[in-house]
Amino acid sequence: MDTILKWCSDVLSNPTWFYLLTTIAKLVLVFAVILAFVVLSVWIERRVAGWIQDRPGPNRAGLPLFLFRRFGSKEEQPLKKLLLYLGCPPDGLIARLCRWLRLDREVPTFGLMQPCLDGGKLFLKQEITPSYVRKLYFILAPMLVLGPPLVSAAVIPFASWVQTPFGEINMCVANLNIGPLWVFAVSGLSVYGLTLAGWSSNSKYPFLGGLRATAQLISYEVAMGLSVIPLLMMFGTLNLQEIVQSQAQNGWTLLPFWGEGLSVQRWILCVPMLISFIMFATCIFAEANRTPFDMAECETDLVGGYHTEYSSMKFASFFMGEYAAMVIGSALVVTLFLGGWSIGFGIDEALASYNEWLAVLCQLVIFLFKLLAFIFFFVWVRWTLPRFRWDQVMKLCWLVFVELAVLNIALTAVIMYFIH
Amino acid sequence: MAYIPVKRPKFSILDRIYVVELVKGLGITLKHLVLSLLGKSRSKKDFNGAGVGACMPFPEQRWDSHLPSYYRGAPSLVRGEDGRERCVSCQLCEFICPARAIRVVPGSVAPGATAAKQEKAPAEFEIDMLRCIYCGMCQEVCPEQAIFLSQQYLITLTDRKQAVRNKEQLYRLGGIRKGLINKWNQYK
């Protein structure tokens, strides 16, 4: 036992091995969280859509108890037996509550099983590759859509850092100095997937969808890059971990309620930040191909858009890629504008001085909570706004956002010149 | 072709900025969300809703009593008041059926049957529910008023073979029908 412990500490003392092991651990965590959030956001999408339209949404899929033969069949209702064993009357309050929660039929999951089962269904479906497609690119395209959002998650910090006896662990897979640019660049690559899917399908509607996706994504990338510049001017760094750190100390970008944020200068800077936030969030919507900007797959004029010819798991990877892009976009907005992992009001530092691991855990939970909230906002907007017309989308980008972003940069520069 | 210009509404600056209207729209959907979560959705009563939203949780709760009397469900065979098979296996329904869902094999009347004027009775009577289109032509054409569309609408199968309903099942579904058959009704 001692030798094993000693070997472990030897390995961890080597900086290369320490770096490698911690990075792999962080990588697995981030990957798992993102994939879980993809599933979760599908569920949120469907439930919230239901609620907004006065429906319950998918609430049925649970783990039916009669699957477990050991607990008895559907008719025998194991819960009734259990309640009787515990001495609860069969028509008492507890039994009625259980029946209302459908506990007598299944293990309730509030429909959370639904996306998993949908995934299983798509996995088992017949894979149809039409004979007229260009095979190589047809197979390559879904990978190019699903891959980039997962890769771009590497720079998103999900907590602060901890000191261990072997070295510092920064809770961000790759603490690059080009954080937001990395996300823009890598998620911008997913346009190849959409374009190739449209082109290689060799049919009319997918092709039009691919063209639309290309034009839209390239245009909004310009506006997105320009809209985030005022924020980078304010923080003076491109490192996302440092941006979040300074937000934790001096107040979130949009809500500077503590630290140095409680100054008139900082509050004046909130005006360009707010404009920047609105533009950036809109661009993220467009980049993630979400309604009201889902021109590439709008079913009223393009059947299914670029993934019309896809089926089974290839279609599912387009679907997952879209949701992964949504999760990453939300994470970026939260990181840049809503404080990232910071709990706020100086709680971070107090917690960190008490116990760093506890602080990191709390920050992770807070970050995920903020992420969920913004994903909810994504869904909320989707079920509120109708789809724009194609020319409106392009006009909004080139005639409004680009100009507004440049003006916003100038405004920020002027304000910062007079403040300092 | 005539060229008719459509009058577009004039938008004010506030409308053009879009943000205010966007927030209003978000407010409306949020209201719906909160109300349906609280179980106070509008027109919930009209839809007999329970729980979240205005929806009726279907398999647990049904609205069968609201079905109109003319509702066309699964076809069924009926017996007379005296328990006699009304069907005389004339096969008119089989011929009229546009979907060819019905198959009748005529047979002789069972000995001791009460029907004095009846010459035949179905030996086999099958309706394929995967073919049936619930048009009600069989009911219309039947001279003996032996086949009726019931109010059954839940036809759930786990197997194609279950879709074919045989004579016993059809009689069980139809039950006993009271009243004279028009054909034998001397007053009509």
Added chain:
Amino acid sequence: MNPAISALLFYLFALAALVSAIGVIVLRNPVSSALSLALCFGFVAAIFFNMGAAFLGITQIIVYAGAILVLFLFIIMMLDVKSEDHTSGLLRHSVVGVLVAGMLAGMISSAALRLPGAVGGSCPWHAFTESLCSELCPAAASTDPSASELQASISAPAPYGGALPTLDPAKRGADAKLLGQNLFSHYNLTLVILGFALLAGCVGAVSVGRRLRRD
């Protein structure tokens, strides 16, 4: 990073970039060529990353692979370019091609050999013969401390903008700042001229592409 690993990675990425660049020419399907070019850009960006110039690398991906090449692809698809046929004028084309490529190669190599890092114009051969010695071929902006020292000791000829700036590896995010400072102070005139050239191109494209309305 360990200089040996850094050099090894450089050769790997350079080889991959070269292979995909050859693919651009060899592949007959225009879409395949375009994607091969994207791959090439990616590897060049990887070389930048390897040198510690992360900002430059990511800009390479955003601008070239993410935007310009997608526009290329867009147009190839819109025009539905079939696989090109290469029968007529092969000799003439190849002569012109060799001439242009040779001139370009000469320009680039003369610039590369006179860069401060190339001691006495011997850089590429030294690198090969002395097996992965990164000390002798430091990048223009490298995080390698020995390279910084070496660069500081050499003054570049005037046409190349004097002594090249060096990175302080201790400072985080220094490369973006350094790039901006140099671009907007030392090379400002060049930048403005280039910007005007691009603007002129843009205006020209719009005026060519704009169709006069009849109604």
